[in-house]
Amino acid sequence: MIKIRAGFLPLLDSAILIAAHEKGFAKGEGLELQLSRETSWANIRDRLSVGQLDVAQMLAPLPVAQNLGLSPLKNRIIVPFALGLGGNAITVSNEVFQKLHAIDRDCRQTPTRAGAALRQLVHQRLGPKLAFAVVHAFSSHAYELRYWLSACGIDPRHDVDITIVPPSLMADALTGGAIDGFCVGEPWNSVAVARESGTILTTKSAIWRSSPEKVLGVAEKWAEANAESVDALLLALHRTALWCQDPIHHSELADILSRDIYVGVSARALQSTLACQLPGLGVVPDFVCFADRAANFPWQSHALWFFSQMVRWNEIGFSAGAAEVARSTYRPDIYRRALAKAGVALPGGSSKVEGTLTLPTRLPALGGELVLGPDGFFDGRTFDPDQIESYISSFT
Secondary structure: OEEEEEEEOOOHHHHHHHHHHHOOHHHHOOEEEEEEEOOOHHHHHHHHHOOOOOEEEEEOOHHHHHHOOOOOOOOOEEEEEEOOEEOEEEEEEHHHHHHHHHHOOOOOOOHHHHHHHHHHHHHHOOOOOOEEEEOOOOOHHHHHHHHHHHHOOOOOOOOOEEEEOOHHHHHHHHHOOOOOEEEEEOOHHHHHHHOOOEEEEEEHHHHEOOOEOEEEEEEHHHHHHOHHHHHHHHHHHHHHHHHHHOHHHHHHHHHHHOOOOOOOOOHHHHHHHHOOEEOOOEEOOOOEEOOOOOOOOOOHHHHHHHHHHHHHOOOOOOOHHHHHHHHHHEOHHHHHHHHHHHOOOEOOOOOOOEOOOOOOEEEEEEOEEEEEOOOOEOOOOOEOOOOHHHHHHOOO
């Protein structure tokens, strides 16, 4: 049995790694997953970089940032597998929501209406700026929040304050009044609602449908030295993702995740989120997806979108070399190598234009057929990974 040390944070989208261990999918491929619950994304990044972990659940943009030299450690991290789509939401304090509700009683109907109400509140506000928290500077949460705010006429650099709080502390920070809102993965939005300190305002799946969230980060040197183990792990995670996706298993999955060694919140709350039901919003289409829509394929266009946001927000300058570093962080070649032998339908390309599909769309694939989308951005924009500079310059 080959041992693989795997780090995770207490979040719903740690499900694939946890279930791979608990349900025997890893063992079936000759692997022993040694799971390690970590306290923050910085901790996961650092332990993976120095060799204390072999693989880890990671924020989708974080390996890109690391390889671009935006993190303190320089060991390359690659992404051969994605752990799903969606799963985040933006929650505000009940006090803030009451003010938004007074501006627009249906502000939660769309991200556009929520943003319009928030813009009015921000521009009329006297005193300190509203404080929003995200889980890491190089997180999908940070880029989604900024994207949404700016598209709604709120400058995230000047009109609000954005700070960093670990996921499991978000609800505590909101309850204690340290922040006015946050963007975080489930179940911590639902926890804030259950504590009667927060209201979910909008979701990641409404801002950018079928958008990337967490990935499997792997130290590149370890991956090169252990190619067979990487292939076996990806096959196990693929089978686990299919199991997690099936609603018939959601009750059991919620029970597993609810254990204190994993996520540590009630199974009932987790099961509701697995069914894409959020308190106050009801059923949210496509809120979280573990396997459908090629959810596990490491699209290089996702890596390049995150790179475009890093350039947009002046975290790095644009260059063709930097774009190539970002693109090559995501490794669809390893995904194909590991899963082709299992008869998995594989995309023919490694990138796609993001935001063009308004309906689920069937596409031919190597070894079968895939259904992709819908994948639209709420503001109607699209992202062509071959036109990054013009995309960035289109923002004012």
